[in-house]
Amino acid sequence: MQKSDTTSIELENTHEEKSIKECLSPHSEIVTKLHHFFSQIEQEPLPDLYLDLLNKLDEAEKQQKNAEV
Amino acid sequence: MSEQNKDIFKKDLLKTLPSLRAFAISLIRTADKADDLVQDTIVKAWSKQESFKPGTNLKAWLFTILRNEFYSQMRKNGREVQDTNNVFSNNMSIHPPQYGSLDLKDFKKALDSLPAEQREAILLIGASGFSYEDAAQICDCAVGTIKSRVSRARIKLQNILDIKGEGDYGPDTISVNIIMR
Numbered sequence: 001m002q003k004s005d006t007t008s009i010e011l012e013n014t015h016e017e018k019s020i021k022e023c024l025s026p027h028s029e030i031v032t033k034l035h036h037f038f039s040q041i042e043q044e045p046l047p048d049l050y051l052d053l054l055n056k057l058d059e060a061e062k063q064q065k066n067a068e069v
Numbered sequence: 070m071s072e073q074n075k076d077i078f079k080k081d082l083l084k085t086l087p088s089l090r091a092f093a094i095s096l097i098r099t100a101d102k103a104d105d106l107v108q109d110t111i112v113k114a115w116s117k118q119e120s121f122k123p124g125t126n127l128k129a130w131l132f133t134i135l136r137n138e139f140y141s142q143m144r145k146n147g148r149e150v151q152d153t154n155n156v157f158s159n160n161m162s163i164h165p166p167q168y169g170s171l172d173l174k175d176f177k178k179a180l181d182s183l184p185a186e187q188r189e190a191i192l193l194i195g196a197s198g199f200s201y202e203d204a205a206q207i208c209d210c211a212v213g214t215i216k217s218r219v220s221r222a223r224i225k226l227q228n229i230l231d232i233k234g235e236g237d238y239g240p241d242t243i244s245v246n247i248i249m250r
Binding site: 023024037039041043047049054058 | 079082083086087088090091094095104107108111112115172173176177180191192194195196197216219220223226227230232
């Protein structure tokens with residue numbers, strides 16, 4: 001069983017680090033877990049429905065533009 | 070908006086979608102409802118794109134729309150949708166190592182137990198990387214309010230997950246259980 005390495009997640013953004021420090025230490029276990037949880041979802045492949053939707057919106061916009069011309 | 074700015078808007082929108090979706094899934098109790106929410110947000114953002122000022126923070130703008138959409142739908146439905154059958158946990162499409170998966174489910178459960186306003190505050194600051202100022206703007210409240218919500222959320226999460234205070238670099242909760250056997 002592979003142990004996920006949550007401690008390697010580092011906050012690259014210094015601004016982010018500064019803002020978190022006030023109430024949340026950037027190296028606390030909670031923040032590490034939050035980042036881990038969040039990045040796991042972020043890394044999921046985007047469901048096709050999103051691209052379909054964006055294409056539809058794009059298409060509708062083009063058609064509208066053509067109708068105006 | 071110029072054609073060039075429109076292209077940038079679309080590209081940046083696409084780039085922000087994974088974070089936006091992660092926020093929705095963290096906020097809402099079921100994954101399919103979260104995808105509905107993100108789609109509603111995209112449609113709304115698209116129709117409002119003329120009101121977006123190019124060069125300003127698109128991510129914060131999109132998160133604001135998503136959050137407003139979330140609360141207006143919640144008001145419409147009268148209450149928050151509960152994950153009564155653990156739809157989220159069972160549907161979690163990610164396949165991390167087993168260890169991570171258990172960990173994530175526990176963490177999600179802990180997050181869900183927070184009041185919505187504390188949940189969103191700690192997510193915006195601790196996970197999405199927004200500044201307190203941005204988070205306050207997104208949640209339409211004072212910076213101090215965000216700070217106190219984050220603090221309360223942190224304390225609750227630490228209690229639920231049995232994590233000791235800040236700066237504790239000891240083993241995580243699962244390792245502790247194993248070590249303590």
